[in-house]
Amino acid sequence: DGYLLCYLVLPLVLVFLIECMAYHSLIGGFQFIIFHPYAYLINVMIVSASFTFALVFRKRIGVIILISLFWMAGGIINFVLLFYRVTPFTSSDLLLVKDGLDVATKYLNVFQYIVIGVLVVVVLGLFILFFLKTSRAEKKPKYIHSIPIILGSLLLTWGGIVLGQSTGLLETAFRELSQSYLKNGFIYCFGASLIDTGISKPSDYSEEVMEQLTEHYEPLPDEETVTYTSRKPNVVIVQLESFFNVNRLKNVKFSSNPLPNLTRMMETYPSGAFSMPVVGAGTVNSEFEVLTGMNIDDFGIGEYPYKTIVKETACESLAYDLKPYGYHAFAIHNNTGDFYDRNLVYPNLGFDTFTSVEYMWPDNYTPMGWAKDSILTNEIATALDSTEDQDFVFTVSVQGHGSYPSDSSVKYTHHVTLSSDTITDEAYLTQLTYYVNQIYEMDQFIGDLVDMLSEQKEPTILVMYGDHCPSLNLTDDILTTGTIYDTEYFIWNNAGLTFDNQDMQAYEMGSTLLSALEVPDGAINAYHQNSGRQLRNGELSEEEYLSGLKELEYDVLYGDRITYDGQNPFIPTNLQMGFFPITIEDVN
Numbered sequence: 001d002g003y004l005l006c007y008l009v010l011p012l013v014l015v016f017l018i019e020c021m022a023y024h025s026l027i028g029g030f031q032f033i034i035f036h037p038y039a040y041l042i043n044v045m046i047v048s049a050s051f052t053f054a055l056v057f058r059k060r061i062g063v064i065i066l067i068s069l070f071w072m073a074g075g076i077i078n079f080v081l082l083f084y085r086v087t088p089f090t091s092s093d094l095l096l097v098k099d100g101l102d103v104a105t106k107y108l109n110v111f112q113y114i115v116i117g118v119l120v121v122v123v124l125g126l127f128i129l130f131f132l133k134t135s136r137a138e139k140k141p142k143y144i145h146s147i148p149i150i151l152g153s154l155l156l157t158w159g160g161i162v163l164g165q166s167t168g169l170l171e172t173a174f175r176e177l178s179q180s181y182l183k184n185g186f187i188y189c190f191g192a193s194l195i196d197t198g199i200s201k202p203s204d205y206s207e208e209v210m211e212q213l214t215e216h217y218e219p220l221p222d223e224e225t226v227t228y229t230s231r232k233p234n235v236v237i238v239q240l241e242s243f244f245n246v247n248r249l250k251n252v253k254f255s256s257n258p259l260p261n262l263t264r265m266m267e268t269y270p271s272g273a274f275s276m277p278v279v280g281a282g283t284v285n286s287e288f289e290v291l292t293g294m295n296i297d298d299f300g301i302g303e304y305p306y307k308t309i310v311k312e313t314a315c316e317s318l319a320y321d322l323k324p325y326g327y328h329a330f331a332i333h334n335n336t337g338d339f340y341d342r343n344l345v346y347p348n349l350g351f352d353t354f355t356s357v358e359y360m361w362p363d364n365y366t367p368m369g370w371a372k373d374s375i376l377t378n379e380i381a382t383a384l385d386s387t388e389d390q391d392f393v394f395t396v397s398v399q400g401h402g403s404y405p406s407d408s409s410v411k412y413t414h415h416v417t418l419s420s421d422t423i424t425d426e427a428y429l430t431q432l433t434y435y436v437n438q439i440y441e442m443d444q445f446i447g448d449l450v451d452m453l454s455e456q457k458e459p460t461i462l463v464m465y466g467d468h469c470p471s472l473n474l475t476d477d478i479l480t481t482g483t484i485y486d487t488e489y490f491i492w493n494n495a496g497l498t499f500d501n502q503d504m505q506a507y508e509m510g511s512t513l514l515s516a517l518e519v520p521d522g523a524i525n526a527y528h529q530n531s532g533r534q535l536r537n538g539e540l541s542e543e544e545y546l547s548g549l550k551e552l553e554y555d556v557l558y559g560d561r562i563t564y565d566g567q568n569p570f571i572p573t574n575l576q577m578g579f580f581p582i583t584i585e586d587v588n
Contacts, residue, residue: 006064011047014068015040015187018075022186024082036183038169042160043185047071049153055146069123071187078186087281088181090193090302161188174301176485178279189301197300198309199554202547210555210562213548217526219569232325232517233459233495234384235318236393238376238449239287242280242400243439243466244487248479251422252432258416258440261447262488265464270499271490276506279484280402280471284340287396287467289506291317291349293524296507298550306345309557314570316556318510319350321522322392328352330383330579333396334360334371337577347572351394355379359578366399366438367410373399373445377452384456386579397445400438402471404431415440428473435470450492461497461513465489465506507549508532523563527552 019040020029033040050071054063078089164170170188174180181189202209246258257263265271276286277296284306285296292315299305309315319329329351337343337356346354360379362371376395383393406427415437423429446464453460466487474484489509491499497516504512511528520526531548534540555563 021079095307193301242470273503274489314348317349335398347575373397459495461493
């Protein structure tokens with residue numbers, strides 16, 4: 001009928017426009033068609049199949065406009081997000097709307113808010129107008145004809161996707177999310193993120209396999225009956241927001257080393273590259289890997305376990321593994337307590353207290369409104385002083401968080417100046433200068449914290465690392481070493497423990513610390529310690545190592561919990577906000 005143009009031509013145009021926005025250029029849309037023709041065809045088929053649902057309505061054109069608006073809205077959201085971060089738009093972002101609104105003021109000014117509001121009103125108004133003006137079909141839809149067409153189009157599209165996945169023309173594992181979106185198309189990837197959540201059940205999942213994977217695992221000892229052979233040191237872990245060694249940047253010169261303390265610590269103490277699961281955003285996924293030893297790559301596309309499974313289920317963590325040995329577990333963050341639902345997640349990770357910015361009194365903020373990290377030194381000291389036993393203190397900083405202003409009139413202290421012979425974009429240099437001066441102050445915090453812990457005289461292990469590289473359009477080719485997924489870490493201690501200089505994945509850090517502390521407990525920890533040793537000795541391939549880790553993760557989070565004899569041994573804590581209970585002393 002007369003709707004053939006809508007079903008065949010409009011999807012071609014829509015996908016092209018969406019990919020132009022994804023590539024941030026008109027040429028990018030043509031590049032996608034030329035270099036990834038099969039992916040382009042599949043994206044077109046998905047849109048076309050979605051249009052067939054209009055066959056069951058009399059106002060078919062109006063419904064097609066509505067569906068087109070849905071796809072374009074996704075493409076526009078992806079276009080906007082890619083201006084502020086590396087990670088494209090996924091279904092997980094729908095769970096982050098509240099958190100996104102919380103930080104939107106740091107990225108958008110009043111004028112931009114007004115423009116966005118006007119655009120939303122105009123688009124909705126145009127849609128309503130078009131929908132009302134579109135004609136209705138003279139006859140009621142014949143479901144006996146339309147439903148087979150809908151089912152046939154869906155089946156054909158599904159067959160095309162399966163064929164593409166089996167031949168390698170479409171990806172099924174999205175290790176580098178941004179690149180996968182550019183290769184496979186926004187619509188295909190976003191759709192995959194809607195379907196792919198959690199950890200899929202391994203094909204060979206069985207009691208026998210789980211027994212092999214957990215042969216070295218012993219249940220956690222009872223906190224009340226465990227016997228301490230020696231007092232173990234405090235463990236302090238600090239995750240630094242958007243922090244990496246800017247001395248790795250090519251073609252950029254600094255008036256002085258922006259990171260003297262990091263440089264000194266990495267030269268003096270065990271250190272290396274720290275491979276993170278995210279770039280530019282996704283702080284809690286870096287945090288999740290360090291605390292649990294689990295690999296984010298095993299979860300759904302772009303998933304945030306803090307927003308899904310960990311929000312509902314208590315699971316093994318560094319806090320739970322250390323508690324039987326007399327440790328108190330503290331979480332500290334100089335941002336709001338409900339950001340990424342940490343106040344709901346931390347009880348499921350075994351923390352006793354959570355001190356967020358609402359329980360601090362920051363004097364200093366960045367021009368973008370983030371509390372400066374200098375306040376964290378005293379907060380960590382308070383945690384260590386609040387008990388006489390060993391303490392596990394996990395701290396998340398926020399000063400380095402974006403956005404990074406391109407307006408040179410923004411006022412802040414300039415500790416370091418920079419120059420470049422090749423970068424001519426003044427706005428970008430302004431952003432980079434702002435970022436470098438913020439992490440200079442974060443580096444001063446590193447020095448202050450090490451000094452404070454040295455003066456404490458208590459045996460302590462300190463681990464500090466960057467959670468991900470900043471959202472500053474970094475690429476591998478402008479770095480002297482490593483990739484944009486690499487930050488840096490160092491391990492300082494005054495407890496006489498030895499660590500190797502090595503590059504590592506974020507999910508390996510926890511077992512590295514527990515191994516030095518002679519803590520073999522915890523199924524994930526035991527797997528890393530024993531299978532990791534086999535991997536280093538060449539007795540196990542990396543593929544086998546990661547496959548076994550994924551099977552274990554599935555069992556303890558989604559499966560039958562064969563590892564734990566069918567029961568979850570972890571009970572959520574009664575989390576206290578702030579170091580000390582809040583009480584009413586007097587009423588007048």
